[in-house]
Amino acid sequence: MSPSNLLLVLLVLTTAGYYLGRRQAFAVSRVQGGPRCLHSRPVYYGSLTALWCAIPALVVFSLWLAFESSLITDLVIAGMPEEIQTLPADRLNLLVNDIRNLVYGNIVSMDISPQIRAAADHYTQLKGVSHMSLAVIVIVLAMGGILWVRKRIRPEFRARNHVETVIKYILIACSCIAILTTVGIVLSVLYEAIRFFKVIPIHEFLFGLEWSPQMAIRADQVGSSGAFGAIPVVLGTMLISAIAMAVAVPIGLMSAIYLSEYADRRFRAVAKPLLEILAGIPTVVYGFFAALIVAPLIRNAGAGIGLDISSESALAAGLVMGIMIIPFVSSLSDDVINAVPQSLRDGALGLGSTKSETIRHVVLPAALPGIVGGVLLAVSRAIGETMIVVMAAGLSANLTLNPLKTVTTVTVQIVTLLVGDQEFDSPKTLAAFALGLMLFIVTLILNVIALVVVRKYREQYE
Known part of the structure; x- marks a missing residue:
């Protein structure tokens, strides 16, 4: 059987x-x-x-x-x-x-x-x-x-007691599986990263200004030792993520405020599902949109005013990525704002506050922990996005803060390094695990910062 x-x-x-x-x-x-x-x-x-x-x-x-x-x-x-x-x-x-x-x-x-x-x-x-x-x-x-x-x-x-006990242990086992899975992922990435740092010094990886992980076949070829400075890759990731968040956070937050505080039920019933459709579009479609429409539009607009803009730029990728992230910020912020007790609004209005003052001084501070959580989720989505960057920003690791130039991100380089038949003994392949470990640490730092902000304001408004 x-x-x-x-x-x-x-x-x-x-x-x-x-x-x-x-x-x-x-x-x-x-x-x-x-x-x-x-x-x-x-x-x-x-x-x-x-x-x-x-x-x-x-x-x-x-x-x-x-x-x-x-x-x-x-x-x-x-x-x-x-x-x-x-x-x-x-x-x-x-x-x-x-x-x-x-x-x-x-x-x-x-x-x-x-x-x-x-x-x-x-x-x-x-x-x-x-x-x-x-x-x-x-x-x-x-x-x-x-x-x-x-x-x-x-x-x-006592059948009920036995059933509840069994279910409790099942839930404990599921929690342990989740925790052990996280620990296993971290340890596996850490082990391979340590192997990489035995070949490439950690200070060269963290503070190097050139990223060219391609290893030459012969020792007499140019760049036979490769260049593994992660600064250009990290800088490109931060640049594209910053552009995306500059687009997604204001638009998403403002749309959430309007839908929850100003819009009537009929408009909200139509607008919110239409807005959330953006979250269901595959990222490859966003990539096509960025490569075929947004990037040429930016390049032509720059040429009209005398700017030299690359056909693949951080600005094009960041703008489209920001459009993709708007539903995450908007939907989560809208749910959190609606969860603020109506008594807080009624109290502020009863004391003579206008509707906009109530939103700015009462509703938004009370909903700030949830909004920070939504923004953090959006930042994680922006940092982990790959397809849009490949199609709209390119693969070149340039050390620049100019959004009109070609850049790349950590996730794109990880995918590039692990594509095809690779040997896991070469620094080129092991560099992907070092980048993954760096990405994990950056995400952990963002979570700690978000927890500190949430704890500070939650204590103030509870």
Whole structure:
């Protein structure tokens, strides 16, 4: 039985367990005078039966599939001749890949030897035995969980407490998975970045003024050691993000104020969905818009007044990126402003404040923590944007603050460095992880600043 079919069987058993547990609760309650004699409602008895049916089986299912491939591979290699088992690790990995390609029906680029054919057959046999064993164990666990809970259903059985306890531990496990995932991402990026800094000094990376990570093939070629100064890349990121935020924050905030404080319901019902359509447009469409319309328009306008503007510029990318980010700022700010208690507005108006004074001195300060959160989300979106920058700002890492010139960003360079078949031992590829670590630190600093601002004003207005 394949794992997907086994999951379907487990889903059917879980559903059946829910109804069996609920039915058993009703059957027990009839003897005692009705459902009122039960400690918990019948739905909790069914839910507990379903949980005990599904959770142990899913845990075994996940662990089994996690280790199945490596264990089968070890058994297949152990059954092959000794001269194959003593091959170097790289050649042995290639042999294992050929065996798996043959098992899964992929075309291999060499003639199939009898040894590989026999190993593939052995692999298929072990895989079939593994799937059958897994199906038996999972079904037995599921049915055992159903029978175990049904035998424990009594009027005094605290099913609700057990269900809530199980759900609490599930939520704790999900929280731990999220935290451990974050820690794993940070550690993996940090490990590769440390490998990079062993080759390239950290001061050269942080304070270097030239970015040219292309490594020459021969030592006598120009730039054979590469140039890994991150200042031009970081400066380009900040320049484009600043232009984008200069467009998105005022327009988004003003539109949120109008929609929440001045617009009537009919206009708001039409304007807000239309504004949020901008958030659903793919970034590649924004990139086309920037490259085909905005960039030529800026270049032609500059030529009309005697300015030399590049066909790809930070201004074009920043303007279009700002248009893309407007819905994030507007929607989040609108929700936060609407959440401000009406009593604050009524009090300010009762004391003689005008509507605009109420908005400036009462509503906006009270909503400032949420607005800062929305702006922070917009900044993170601007820093992490790639497609618009590639199509409208270019790939050249120029050390300039001129928005009319070609620049690049950290995310674009990460994508460029990791495109294609790359070796993860060269400084060129490892530089992508160093840039990723820098981007993570910058984002962390922005979060800390936002938390400080939010805490300061929240204490003032609570």
